[in-house]
Amino acid sequence: MSTAIGANTFLAALRDHQNGDGGWGWHKETRSRVEPTCWAISALGAERNSSDDSIALTKARRYLIAEQENRGFWTATPEMKSGSWVTSLACAVLANTEDADSAVVAGMAWLCNDYPLDSNPALRFIHRILSKDVSSKHNDSFRGWGWTPRTSSWVEPTAFALLALQESRAERLPSAASQRRELAVGLLYDRMCPGGGWNCGNPRVYGVAGEALILPTAWALIALQAFPEHEKKSLSLAWLEAEMPQIESPGSLAVASMCLEAYGRRLPATRLNLRDCSPEGLLEDGIHVLAWVSLALNPNRAWPVGGVR
Amino acid sequence: MNIRNRKLIPSFERPPSRVLIRKASNYQQELADLIHESLRQFNLPVQGKTVLLKPNLVGLDPLGVMNTHPAVIAATRASFFRLGALRVLVGDGPAMDRDTHAILESVRLREFTGKLGRDFCDLNLDDVEKVVLETRASKLKELFLPKTVLGVDFLVSMPKLKTHHWAGVTLSLKNMFGIVPGSCYGWPKNVLHWAGIDRSILDINAAARPDFAIVDGILGMEGNGPIQGTPKAAGLLLFGDDPVAVDATACRVMGLLPEKIPYLARAGTMLGHLNPTKIQQLGESIASVRTAFAVLPEFRQLVG
Numbered sequence: 001m002s003t004a005i006g007a008n009t010f011l012a013a014l015r016d017h018q019n020g021d022g023g024w025g026w027h028k029e030t031r032s033r034v035e036p037t038c039w040a041i042s043a044l045g046a047e048r049n050s051s052d053d054s055i056a057l058t059k060a061r062r063y064l065i066a067e068q069e070n071r072g073f074w075t076a077t078p079e080m081k082s083g084s085w086v087t088s089l090a091c092a093v094l095a096n097t098e099d100a101d102s103a104v105v106a107g108m109a110w111l112c113n114d115y116p117l118d119s120n121p122a123l124r125f126i127h128r129i130l131s132k133d134v135s136s137k138h139n140d141s142f143r144g145w146g147w148t149p150r151t152s153s154w155v156e157p158t159a160f161a162l163l164a165l166q167e168s169r170a171e172r173l174p175s176a177a178s179q180r181r182e183l184a185v186g187l188l189y190d191r192m193c194p195g196g197g198w199n200c201g202n203p204r205v206y207g208v209a210g211e212a213l214i215l216p217t218a219w220a221l222i223a224l225q226a227f228p229e230h231e232k233k234s235l236s237l238a239w240l241e242a243e244m245p246q247i248e249s250p251g252s253l254a255v256a257s258m259c260l261e262a263y264g265r266r267l268p269a270t271r272l273n274l275r276d277c278s279p280e281g282l283l284e285d286g287i288h289v290l291a292w293v294s295l296a297l298n299p300n301r302a303w304p305v306g307g308v309r
Numbered sequence: 310m311n312i313r314n315r316k317l318i319p320s321f322e323r324p325p326s327r328v329l330i331r332k333a334s335n336y337q338q339e340l341a342d343l344i345h346e347s348l349r350q351f352n353l354p355v356q357g358k359t360v361l362l363k364p365n366l367v368g369l370d371p372l373g374v375m376n377t378h379p380a381v382i383a384a385t386r387a388s389f390f391r392l393g394a395l396r397v398l399v400g401d402g403p404a405m406d407r408d409t410h411a412i413l414e415s416v417r418l419r420e421f422t423g424k425l426g427r428d429f430c431d432l433n434l435d436d437v438e439k440v441v442l443e444t445r446a447s448k449l450k451e452l453f454l455p456k457t458v459l460g461v462d463f464l465v466s467m468p469k470l471k472t473h474h475w476a477g478v479t480l481s482l483k484n485m486f487g488i489v490p491g492s493c494y495g496w497p498k499n500v501l502h503w504a505g506i507d508r509s510i511l512d513i514n515a516a517a518r519p520d521f522a523i524v525d526g527i528l529g530m531e532g533n534g535p536i537q538g539t540p541k542a543a544g545l546l547l548f549g550d551d552p553v554a555v556d557a558t559a560c561r562v563m564g565l566l567p568e569k570i571p572y573l574a575r576a577g578t579m580l581g582h583l584n585p586t587k588i589q590q591l592g593e594s595i596a597s598v599r600t601a602f603a604v605l606p607e608f609r610q611l612v613g
Contacts, residue, residue, distance in 0.1 A: 026434040026492065035492065076493045079439050079453055085495065117503070147495020151503050154495065156407075200405050200496055206474055206605060208537045213369075213406050249411035284426070285410045286434050 006275040007297035010290055011053075013279035014040050017287065018056055022063030024287045034067055034074045038089040039291035045093070046294075046301035064090050065103050072110035085147050085157035087111055088164040092303065095167040105172050111145070111161055112176040118152040119143040142187035143180070154201040155191055155216045158184050159223035163304055166226055188220050189232050196232070196239035212239055214252040218259040222305050225262050237263055244268045250277050251289040254296035262305035312517050313440070313459040317579060326551030326582045327351065328558045329591040330598055333527050334544045336373070340384035344523070347548045348388050350591065353521065356393035358462035361430075362386060363519070365468045365484045366401040367535055369415040374530060374540040376416050377467050381525045381546070383421035385467065399425060400457060401487045402432035405536070407496045409433065430457045433491035444515040444579065447508035449500070458488045458517050466519035466552055470529030470543055470559055470602075476506050477570040477608050478563070479535045480556040481522035482580075485513045507572035514552065514580055522555040523548050526562070531602040543600040545593070553581025554588045561585075564601035566613040 018024055023032025024040045041060050044053045067090075068074055073083030074090045091107040094100035117123060119140050144158030165173065165181050193203045197212025198220045204210055217240050224233055240256055245268050247253045253272050260267055274293050282290040295301045331347055333340065362385055364377035373379075382399060389397045399422070403412055409431045413419070418429075435455035442449055458464065468484035476483050486509070489498045501509040524547040530538040543562065549555035553576045560567040567573045567583055577583025604611055 025436070030436050033492070077437055077453060079437060080493060084493075146499060148500050151495075151499040154497075154499065157495070205537065206533050208533055210537075213408075214411070215406070215408055247411070248414040249408050252408050252411055286431070289410070 007294050010279055010282065010294040010297070011044060013283065014043055014287070014290055014294060015053070015056055017283070018060065022059030023067075024060075026286045026288070028283060031078070032063060033077055034064065034084075034086040034090055035076070036287035036291075037064060038086065038093045039288040041093045042301075042303055043291035043294040043298070046298045046303075061094060061097055061100065064094060065100060068103050068107065072106035073114075074107070083110060083114065083149050085145060085160060088145070088157065088160035092160070092164040092167040095164070095169070095172075101172070104168055108164065108168055108172055108177070109174045111164065112174045112180050114145065114149050115143055116146045116153045117150045139190045142190050143183045144187040145184070152201075153187055155188065155198045156200070156219050158187055159216075159219040162223040166223075167303065185224065185227055188224060189230065192232050192236060196235035197243075198236070212236075214240070214243060214247060214256050218252075218255040221259050222262060225305060237265065241265060241268060245270050248272055249285070250274060250282055250293050251285055254289070254292035257296045258301075258305050311460050311462055312464055313438075315518050317444070317515060320578055320582060320587075323551075323582065323587075325587050325589050326549060326554035327589045327591055328547060328549035328551075328554050330558070330562070330593040330595070331546045331548070332544055332593060332598065333546050336378050336380040336527055340380055341387050344381075344384045344546070345388035345391050347546070347592075348392060351521070351548070351550055353392060353463070355389060355463050357395050359396045359398065359460075360389045360394045360463045360465060361398045361400055361458060361461040362389075362465050362467055363458075363484065363487060364399065364401055365479070365487065365535075366403050366409070366412050366416070368403065368406055369412055371415050373416065374528060375469065375471070375534075375536055376412070377469050377525045378527065379416050379418045379421035381523070381527070382418065382467065385465070385523055386422060394463070396428070398428050398430055398457065398461065400430035400432045400435075400455070402455070402489065402491055404486060404491070404497045407433065407491055430455070432458065432488050433496075435490060437490055437493060440516045442512045442516055444512050446511035446515070446575065447504035449504045449509065449512055452489060452513065452516060453493050454488060454517060455490055463521070464517065464519045465521045465523060467523045467525065470524050470526035470563065471534040472531050472538060472563075472602055472604050472608070473535050474533050474605055476510070476572065477604070477611055478556070478560055478565065478573075480524060480559050481519060481552040482510050482514050482556055482572065482576060485510070485517065485519065488517055489513065507575070510572045511575055511579065514576065518580065519552045521548070521550055522552040524555060524559050526559065529563075529602065531604070533605060539603070541600070541602055543598070545598050551581040551588075553577055553583055557583045557585070558588065558590070558595065561595045561613070562598055562600060564599060564613055565604070565611045569611045
């Protein structure tokens with residue numbers, strides 16, 4: 001099956017901007033980073049017909065494996081020494097690569113052992129006794145993932161960790177994986193905004209309902225797709241469908257489109273048409289946006305959610 | 310000299326700071342001349358230099374109540390060009406929403422500035438450089454900061470006049486949270502919260518010190534800011550060559566006591582002047598423009 005013309009154009013632009021080390025930076029001629037490399041791999045990996053892509057993907061996966069730290073995590077930027085949420089992305093995109101077995105096993109082990117500090121039982125107890133903080137009312141017994149280790153749980157890193165857990169074969173997962181999955185799903189539902197959808201993870205501050213945002217909502221719904229029906233999923237899908245027509249940025253529109261398609265929803269008419277975007281324009285927003293739009297226009301995609309064929 | 314080579318000067322060695330208050334009733338008026346004429350009073354060393362304007366772009370804001378207004382950004386950019394700047398960049402790294410494009414579209418920045426292309430820098434996605442935090446006000450030892458910020462000749466913090474539900478107020482010092490890249494630290498930049506918001510503000514401003522501050526107080530925000538507060542018209546712009554002095558003056562305009570705001574009190578000992586006797590007041594007097602901003606009950610001790 002051939003992909004849409006738009007997707008091919010965007011994929012060509014992605015190929016053009018691969019760095020010599022096999023990775024991609026956020027923008028043209030910038031240093032390779034794990035996150036944009038993961039998104040580029042996802043987009044190029046969805047189209048397996050081209051031999052050019054095979055070479056590019058092989059180089060890119062080698063870059064990712066080389067960037068993994070000894071303790072199993074990936075860092076957000078080569079200059080940093082601490083683990084990062086990008087470990088989830090790296091594990092997810094390497095999950096189906098045969099020669100990346102040990103990398104994925106080590107990455108998932110690190111991920112499943114990385115607990116946010118805010119949900120630490122001792123800290124929660126102290127907080128409950130001493131704190132007069134009335135700013136938010138989370139249920140901190142749920143544990144997701146943070147952007148950086150030993151901070152707090154947030155919606156998007158939790159969603160990406162769930163996707164990595166789903167993508168990895170069971171034999172590659174540590175024993176804590178199933179419990180982490182259960183706690184993370186609970187956290188996502190706990191952090192949903194009262195009217196449906198998610199923002200970064202503050203559903204209510206000083207009694208005022210938080211406003212949901214497109215990207216956290218779409219990623220959370222994509223991560224929850226494999227789980228049983230839930231009224232909060234339905235409410236959030238309805239919120240996303242209602243917001244779709246007003247979306248004015250290609251990145252949000254691409255991810256929201258993939259999300260609604262994954263749930264079998266018809267895409268509503270939108271102000272913006274992804275096929276009207278130029279690769280140069282998308283590159284100004286970043287390689288990740290170019291990759292998201294490529295994925296959204298590609299019916300062959302398999303990850304982060306399957307396309308509509 | 311670019312940002313990364315700056316040394317801290319103890320308060321007792323610093324010359325008096327200058328803060329200019331100008332009335333500006335709305336965003337429809339001709340702001341370019343007002344801002345240009347205001348900046349000229351400071352004799353800024355920007356001839357042939359690269360300037361970075363760092364507005365506060367915190368979220369989707371079609372009503373123009375939470376972000377630095379694009380009319381102010383555009384007029385300031387034009388003014389720096391008129392003052393001889395070689396390049397005037399605009400950059401921010403929104404803290405809560407990684408879709409910077411959506412935020413820019415929501416405020417219609419391009420309609421005011423024209424197409425910025427590579428003169429807009431999403432600081433969340435910039436290449437970074439390690440900066441050792443010598444002040445160690447927080448427990449952070451280092452931060453990875455955008456090369457664009459560290460490489461410019463002249464950095465301008467351009468906040469909106471707002472209260473803040475965790476820090477008390479968010480002005481030119483707190484606005485610098487936006488230079489910390491989300492691609493390294495996330496959305497929000499939660500590591501700064503764990504290190505202590507007040508203390509992190511000091512470390513960031515010591516590591517990348519703004520040369521100048523312009524506060525958009527035409528329409529501010531009171532109460533549960535910086536996002537969910539109530540719009541509050543103050544009808545003014547503040548300018549100054551010392552962000553601490555500008556923030557202290559802004560607080561006094563808002564009817565708040567800067568000495569009671571922990572990060573500002575400490576900033577007054579290491580980054581600039583808090584004491585009104587060390588601040589040369591230009592333009593309107595504080596008393597003539599004072600507009601009481603409501604604060605959350607947790608911050609009632611700030612009210613002067």
